[in-house]
Amino acid sequence: MNVGRIATVAAAVYRQPSAVKNISQVCLVCRTSAFQNILSFSGTLRGFSLSSPARYSDKADAGICRLTQATKNDFDALLKGVADSSTQEAVKRILEMADRAAMRREVLHTDFLAPPILKVSMLVLEKFGDAKVIAHGGYPQAERCRLSVGYPDAVINVSDVVAALSVAGNFGFQPFSHGDFLGSILGTGIAREKLGDIIVLGEKGAQVLIVPELVDFVIESLDKVGNVSVSCTKIPLDTLEYEPPRTKTFTTVETSLRIDALASAGFKISRSKLVAMIGKGDVRVNWNTVVKNGTILKSGDIVSVSGKGRLKIGKIHTTKKDKYAVELIRYL
Numbered sequence: 001m002n003v004g005r006i007a008t009v010a011a012a013v014y015r016q017p018s019a020v021k022n023i024s025q026v027c028l029v030c031r032t033s034a035f036q037n038i039l040s041f042s043g044t045l046r047g048f049s050l051s052s053p054a055r056y057s058d059k060a061d062a063g064i065c066r067l068t069q070a071t072k073n074d075f076d077a078l079l080k081g082v083a084d085s086s087t088q089e090a091v092k093r094i095l096e097m098a099d100r101a102a103m104r105r106e107v108l109h110t111d112f113l114a115p116p117i118l119k120v121s122m123l124v125l126e127k128f129g130d131a132k133v134i135a136h137g138g139y140p141q142a143e144r145c146r147l148s149v150g151y152p153d154a155v156i157n158v159s160d161v162v163a164a165l166s167v168a169g170n171f172g173f174q175p176f177s178h179g180d181f182l183g184s185i186l187g188t189g190i191a192r193e194k195l196g197d198i199i200v201l202g203e204k205g206a207q208v209l210i211v212p213e214l215v216d217f218v219i220e221s222l223d224k225v226g227n228v229s230v231s232c233t234k235i236p237l238d239t240l241e242y243e244p245p246r247t248k249t250f251t252t253v254e255t256s257l258r259i260d261a262l263a264s265a266g267f268k269i270s271r272s273k274l275v276a277m278i279g280k281g282d283v284r285v286n287w288n289t290v291v292k293n294g295t296i297l298k299s300g301d302i303v304s305v306s307g308k309g310r311l312k313i314g315k316i317h318t319t320k321k322d323k324y325a326v327e328l329i330r331y332l
Contacts, residue, residue: 087116087117087120087288090113090117090121091117091120091121091124094110094117094121094125094147094149095124095125095128097110097149098125098128098130098131098133098149098150099128099130099131101131101149101150101151102130102131102149102150102151103130104151105150105151105154106150106151106154107148107149107150107151107154107155107158108148108149108150109146109147109148109149109158109161110146110147110149111146111191111193111194111211112144112145112146112193112194112195112196112209112211113144113145113146113147113193114144114287115143115144115286115287116286116287116288118135118144118145118147119286121133121147122135122147125147125149131149131150131151131152131155132149132150132151132152132155132156133147133148133149133155134147134148134155134156134158135147136148136161136162137162137196137197137209138162138164138196138197138209138237138240139197139209139237139240139242140242141242141244141245142196142197142209143197144195144196144197144209145196146161146162146196146211148161160212161212162196162209162210162211162212162237163209163210163211163212163215163234163237164207164208164209164210164234164235164236164237164239164240165207165208165210165215165218165219165232165233165234165235166205166206166207166208166232166233166234166235167181167205167206167207167208167222167225167230167231167232168204168205168230168231168232168233169205169225169228169229169230169231170228170229171202171203171204171205171228172203174226174228175202176200176205176206176225176226176228177200178198178200178206180225180226181198181200181206181208181225182195182198184222184224184225184226185198185208185218185222188217188218188221188222189221190214190217190218194210194211194214195208195209195210196208196209196210197209199240199241199242201241204241205225205230207235207240207241215234218232219232219233219234245331245332246331246332247312247329247330247331247332248329248330248332249314249327249328249329249330250327250328250330251325251326251327251328252265252266252325252326252328253319253323253324253325253326254323254324254326255323255324256296256324257296257297257298257316257324257326258293258294258295258296258297259274259278259283259285259290259293259294259295259296259297259303260274260275260278260293260294262297262303262311262313262326262328263283263303263305263311265328266303266311266328266330267305267308267309267311267330269308274293274305275293277305277306278290278291278292278293282305282306282307283303283304283305283306284303284304284305285297285301285302285303285304286301286302287302287304297313298313298316299313299314299315299316300312300313301313309330309331309332310330310331311328311329311330311331312328312329312331313326313327313328313329314326314327314328314329315327
């Protein structure tokens with residue numbers, strides 16, 4: 001069978017997947033090394049490579065076809081250990097997107113992802129050998145980012161994944177918060193996942209990261225933040241006025257690494273008050289809500305408390321008295 005014939009059959013299968021019931025029906029064999037990738041169907045279309053030389057067999061498990069794209073079982077294995085079900089489903093959709101992009105040799109982009117989903121997605125996609133991933137947040141410290149996933153050679157050349165807007169007005173008489181700007185923008189009808197970080201600039205207003213296709217819509221639709229009239233203009237990403245976060249580092253010595261011990265020391269509040277805030281759902285670790293005050297923390301964890309800010313767990317050492325000397329990094 002020549003390469004042209006293989007390509008014709010594979011194309012027909014791609015257009016009519018319902019006609020194929022199992023992988024053996026579309027397992028095409030090529031004795032040459034020039035053509036290594038064709039299409040198969042086993043529930044959904046996947047790409048696979050052929051071993052060469054090879055002989056035809058009616059049995060799908062005869063070793064003729066070596067699958068190279070992730071299957072459902074592969075996804076489940078990659079996601080093993082992700083406890084939060086909503087995060088798991090979100091990351092699974094991104095894996096499926098990466099699979100499609102790699103198979104078609106193209107690049108696809110996610111919406112802006114919240115930090116916990118972003119973090120897990122990056123870790124999981126590093127193990128997914130068929131696709132490359134790059135995060136785009138608009139600036140180095142961005143928390144919310146879009147992911148570009150797909151064929152490795154194509155991903156490195158993508159651009160214009162994130163755009164920036166300046167929101168200006170007379171903010172000198174009344175301070176406006178991140179929530180004020182976010183609420184006003186969402187009030188235009190835009191979904192949260194279409195927005196990245198919002199950099200609040202005090203009297204100068206704010207700068208907003210957004211998907212490029214909605215820039216014109218926001219410029220036309222957003223005319224007020226609170227009771228202040230505003231104007232929106234598109235700005236280059238290299239004019240964003242972000243600053244590295246200011247922090248204060250100190251060490252606390254505790255008998256355990258429980259969140260109620262470390263966070264109460266880090267935020268300078270009583271342990272009983274912190275436990276009450278956990279009960280109200282106001283405490284998060286790595287952006288996931290904490291439900292147990294006995295949750296154990298480790299180096300690198302980010303603790304967020306509503307109304308108090310964020311805290312990072314730094315280095316941890318055991319003292320001679322078997323206590324824990326923990327470096328706490330408080331974001332100011």
